[in-house]
Amino acid sequence: MIVTIDGPAGAGKSSVSLKLADALGFFFLDTGAMYRCVTLACLRAKIDLSDPSAALEIAKSCEIELAKGSVKLNRDDVTREIRNPTVAKSIKPIAENPRIRELMVQQQRKICADRHCVTEGRDQGTVAFPDAQCKIFLTASPQERARRRVQQLLDNNIDADYDEILSQQNQRDQNDSSRQAGPLRAAPDAIVVITDGMTEQQVLEHLLGIVKDRLGQGRRQ
Numbered sequence: 155m156i157v158t159i160d161g162p163a164g165a166g167k168s169s170v171s172l173k174l175a176d177a178l179g180f181f182f183l184d185t186g187a188m189y190r191c192v193t194l195a196c197l198r199a200k201i202d203l204s205d206p207s208a209a210l211e212i213a214k215s216c217e218i219e220l221a222k223g224s225v226k227l228n229r230d231d232v233t234r235e236i237r238n239p240t241v242a243k244s245i246k247p248i249a250e251n252p253r254i255r256e257l258m259v260q261q262q263r264k265i266c267a268d269r270h271c272v273t274e275g276r277d278q279g280t281v282a283f284p285d286a287q288c289k290i291f292l293t294a295s296p297q298e299r300a301r302r303r304v305q306q307l308l309d310n311n312i313d314a315d316y317d318e319i320l321s322q323q324n325q326r327d328q329n330d331s332s333r334q335a336g337p338l339r340a341a342p343d344a345i346v347v348i349t350d351g352m353t354e355q356q357v358l359e360h361l362l363g364i365v366k367d368r369l370g371q372g373r374r375q
């Protein structure tokens with residue numbers, strides 16, 4: 155079974171998706187981490203990120219390992235480094251590169267081919283897994299999302315300024331929604347969940363209810 159969770163930056167997708175995967179005993183696939191790894195690899199290689207062919211070559215050379223709580227890029231632990239604002243600021247040309255998106259989607263399908271997965275990103279229900287049994291679009295107001303992102307960064311001992319985060323987030327929302335390849339969009343058959351005013355535990359329980367309902371439907375068919 156594949157559960158897709160898409161939505162804008164800071165909607166609390168990552169932590170709730172991870173907990174949902176744990177509760178279900180499913181593998182958790184953080185696809186944002188994959189784009190972050192490619193961006194970091196390009197920054198390290200000091201290539202021009204807006205050169206699509208050069209960026210694609212770097213993407214092809216990336217060996218990304220996603221395990222519980224750790225992300226490795228070419229065997230180097232980059233779990234913290236990929237969360238750095240410098241990486242987030244540089245991601246746009248990478249996430250917009252259709253050839254890199256194709257490569258990432260191929261890898262995502264391979265990872266989920268032989269196991270139950272909760273996969274989280276922007277295009278999981280629309281592009282990567284259009285036939286997924288359960289699709290969720292998780293969102294919240296921009297202010298609520300920025301507040302949560304600041305807290306998340308502070309929890310990881312990374313300095314964060316609310317206004318800066320909000321403006322970066324608005325820019326990312328705009329970039330994510332307007333790109334040609336794999337734009338941020340709810341699949342027509344996705345269940346939209348707006349999490350303003352909900353605690354993480356409430357969101358988790360709500361999502362568990364949705365997934366169990368879908369699982370039950372699948373068994374009855």
Ligand code: DC
Nearest residue numbers: 163185186187189245249275276277
């Ligand atoms: O979810 P996140 O903030 O870690 O994602 C980092 C960036 O990667 C974000 O700018 C959007 C992009 N992304 C994407 O284009 N497609 C995905 N499936 C996941 C993330």
